[in-house]
Amino acid sequence: MKRFTLWLSLLLVASSLHAQQPDPKDILRRMEDKSRGESAEMTMKMTVVRPRFTREMKMKSWSKGQQYSLVLLQEPVRDKGTVFLKRQKEIWNYVPSVDRMIKLPPSMMSQSWMGSDFSNDDLVRESSVINDYTHKILRSETKEGLDCWVIEMLPKAGSSVVYSKVVVWVSKADYYHLRTENYGDKGELVSTMVMSDIKKLGNRTLPSRMELTPMDKKGHKTIMVYEAAQFDVPISEGFFSVQNLKNIR
Amino acid sequence: MLLFKLAWRNLWRSRKRSLITMSSVFFAVLLAVFAESVNRGSHEGMIRNSVSYFTGYLQLQDSAYMDEPSLDYCFAWDEQQEAAFAAVPGVKSLVPRVQGFVLAASNSKTRGAMVLGIDPAREEALNGLQSQLIAGNFESGGIVLADRLAERLGLALGDTVVLLGQGYQSQQAAGAYPVTGLVKPKLPELRKQSAYLLLSDAQTLFAAEGMVSSVLVMPHENASISQMQAKMQSLLSADGYVMVRNWEELLPELLAAIEFDNASNRIVLVILYIVIGFGIFGTVLTMTLERRKEFGVLVSVGMRRGRLALMTLYETLLLGGMGVIAGLLGSMPIVAWFYDHPVPLSAELGEMSENFGVDPFIYFSADPSIFLSQAGIVMGMCALVALYPVLYVKKLNVLQASRA
Numbered sequence: 001m002k003r004f005t006l007w008l009s010l011l012l013v014a015s016s017l018h019a020q021q022p023d024p025k026d027i028l029r030r031m032e033d034k035s036r037g038e039s040a041e042m043t044m045k046m047t048v049v050r051p052r053f054t055r056e057m058k059m060k061s062w063s064k065g066q067q068y069s070l071v072l073l074q075e076p077v078r079d080k081g082t083v084f085l086k087r088q089k090e091i092w093n094y095v096p097s098v099d100r101m102i103k104l105p106p107s108m109m110s111q112s113w114m115g116s117d118f119s120n121d122d123l124v125r126e127s128s129v130i131n132d133y134t135h136k137i138l139r140s141e142t143k144e145g146l147d148c149w150v151i152e153m154l155p156k157a158g159s160s161v162v163y164s165k166v167v168v169w170v171s172k173a174d175y176y177h178l179r180t181e182n183y184g185d186k187g188e189l190v191s192t193m194v195m196s197d198i199k200k201l202g203n204r205t206l207p208s209r210m211e212l213t214p215m216d217k218k219g220h221k222t223i224m225v226y227e228a229a230q231f232d233v234p235i236s237e238g239f240f241s242v243q244n245l246k247n248i249r
Numbered sequence: 250m251l252l253f254k255l256a257w258r259n260l261w262r263s264r265k266r267s268l269i270t271m272s273s274v275f276f277a278v279l280l281a282v283f284a285e286s287v288n289r290g291s292h293e294g295m296i297r298n299s300v301s302y303f304t305g306y307l308q309l310q311d312s313a314y315m316d317e318p319s320l321d322y323c324f325a326w327d328e329q330q331e332a333a334f335a336a337v338p339g340v341k342s343l344v345p346r347v348q349g350f351v352l353a354a355s356n357s358k359t360r361g362a363m364v365l366g367i368d369p370a371r372e373e374a375l376n377g378l379q380s381q382l383i384a385g386n387f388e389s390g391g392i393v394l395a396d397r398l399a400e401r402l403g404l405a406l407g408d409t410v411v412l413l414g415q416g417y418q419s420q421q422a423a424g425a426y427p428v429t430g431l432v433k434p435k436l437p438e439l440r441k442q443s444a445y446l447l448l449s450d451a452q453t454l455f456a457a458e459g460m461v462s463s464v465l466v467m468p469h470e471n472a473s474i475s476q477m478q479a480k481m482q483s484l485l486s487a488d489g490y491v492m493v494r495n496w497e498e499l500l501p502e503l504l505a506a507i508e509f510d511n512a513s514n515r516i517v518l519v520i521l522y523i524v525i526g527f528g529i530f531g532t533v534l535t536m537t538l539e540r541r542k543e544f545g546v547l548v549s550v551g552m553r554r555g556r557l558a559l560m561t562l563y564e565t566l567l568l569g570g571m572g573v574i575a576g577l578l579g580s581m582p583i584v585a586w587f588y589d590h591p592v593p594l595s596a597e598l599g600e601m602s603e604n605f606g607v608d609p610f611i612y613f614s615a616d617p618s619i620f621l622s623q624a625g626i627v628m629g630m631c632a633l634v635a636l637y638p639v640l641y642v643k644k645l646n647v648l649q650a651s652r653a
Binding site (some may be wrong): 055 | 321352354413419420421456
């Protein structure tokens with residue numbers, strides 16, 4: 001009997017040790033599930049901060065899986081009604097003032113998206129956090145007052161990832177994605193993304209504010225604030241068609 | 250003076266011999282001037298093109314514009330400022346431009362394009378843009394496309410092109426314009442991507458009313474660029490972002506390329522000088538040896554070696570001097586002609602140079618300093634060669650020489 005309890009306690013210690021180092025893939029999968037539904041409809045505000053000016057835009061977005069998304073500009077008035085459509089690897093742009101749909105050519109993919117610090121490429125790049133990287137838990141750290149896992153992700157050979165290393169902070173309790181650091185070829189920090197203001201958005205609780213800071217440009221910053229969201233409302237694929245671009249209001 | 254007269258007569262005593270030496274000097278000067286003229290001319294051509302199409306000799310621009318040529322760094326430009334800057338001594342013309350990179354789309358195709366909002370009359374004075382029109386005109390208020398861009402988009406006169414991009418402070422820039430002209434700028438880079446709108450139309454497109462990206466300044470000839478720059482800088486408010494840059498600041502890559510080219514050209518020139526130098530030396534050497542007996546006899550009848558040496562020195566220098574003058578006189582009209590008539594490159598070579606972003610002509614320079622420096626260098630070589638007969642006379646064995 002004594003022997004048995006010893007075994008049992010050893011087993012418990014071992015399993016708790018194992019619990020302290022869970023599978024990083026599993027953490028990331030839960031993080032993804034948390035922030036992305038089958039489909040989503042969101043209202044957001046984007047603020048582009050530049051050394052000499054700040055520009056605010058209000059927009060509405062719809063998305064279905066990773067493949068389809070559509071963004072409609074609502075403010076400023078001058079640009080109202082502009083639509084960006086992402087279908088797989090393509091980006092289409094509809095501008096009401098000229099009433100034309102234009103597919104962005106490859107040469108434009110590295111350009112900034114609507115003057116922000118996001119590039120068009122950032123919107124369509126289809127790298128999977130899970131499949132395109134090898135993962136390692138580096139340490140635990142507190143961010144936003146929450147205990148987080150710090151996970152290092154190194155891109156696998158042949159993936160389309162542009163960074164040499166990505167480090168992600170995920171809260172241990174609720175799997176909130178709280179911070180990302182992207183590193184370039186020479187191991188230098190290229191950009192950081194900080195998520196904060198956790199609140200209820202539709203039927204989920206998520207960080208509602210995202211701040212992207214490129215390191216090589218002084219005084220540049222893009223802030224995205226989600227004001228409202230609804231997840232898992234079914235949207236048909238036809239909604240994300242080039243023909244539908246004109247009809248969205 | 251007597252020696253000089255003797256030297257002069259010696260030269261004309263054997264005309265053929267003198268002419269041979271002189272012609273070797275003549276061709277030396279011709280060759281050196283020609284080589285240097287092409288070197289400098291090609292550089293001047295590059296600078297002229299870049300300055301007239303891209304930068305101007307001076308340019309008003311936002312201090313951040315050079316590192317990041319974005320429409321965000323436009324600045325307000327009104328008639329009052331225009332008048333103030335035009336009054337700066339030496340200013341021939343001011344050419345305001347607003348420019349930005351956009352997407353240009355026809356019904357079927359989309360390409361990146363550099364839209365330049367311009368004042369056609371003033372551009373004309375700067376780079377002859379009007380004369381490069383191949384169809385239509387600038388004044389109808391539509392868009393004028395560079396020929397290759399139009400070709401790539403599959404557009405002709407009268408078609409509509411849609412422009413899409415970002416304007417001032419990331420506002421959306423979108424517009425549809427009828428194609429009212431086609432132009433063939435001299436620089437291949439521009440042929441592929443430039444599109445021209447009237448300044449006011451471009452300002453509306455970019456949501457930059459009353460603003461410009463840059464103001465190019467063309468000076469009168471012989472005006473001091475640095476003085477103009479200082480004067481203009483003093484007109485700008487010290488706390489503003491706008492500043493005056495000169496072309497050397499604006500085209501650092503070009504200057505570096507020219508510097509590099511100069512270094513390799515210098516090596517070629519040194520080789521050329523060595524060839525020329527030995528050519529002259531060769532003729533002087535044979536002439537000196539030919540006159541061995543003459544020298545021997547002269548010394549034995551009582552002419553002092555020093556004076557004889559001096560006489561040969563005079564002779565060589567006279568030959569050199571006359572050769573150089575003839576060379577200059579001969580090269581001037583040739584260089585002047587090529588200066589006015591740059592040599593067009595053959596089709597393949599032309600294409601190659603276009604790939605390097607240079608227009609397909611060999612330009613020549615007629616800078617007076619070329620003639621002076623090359624004449625000076627050849628004359629210097631003659632002086633060096635002139636030492637040979639002097640040393641020869643000094644060491645001459647009189648007995649053997651006069652018996653020869």
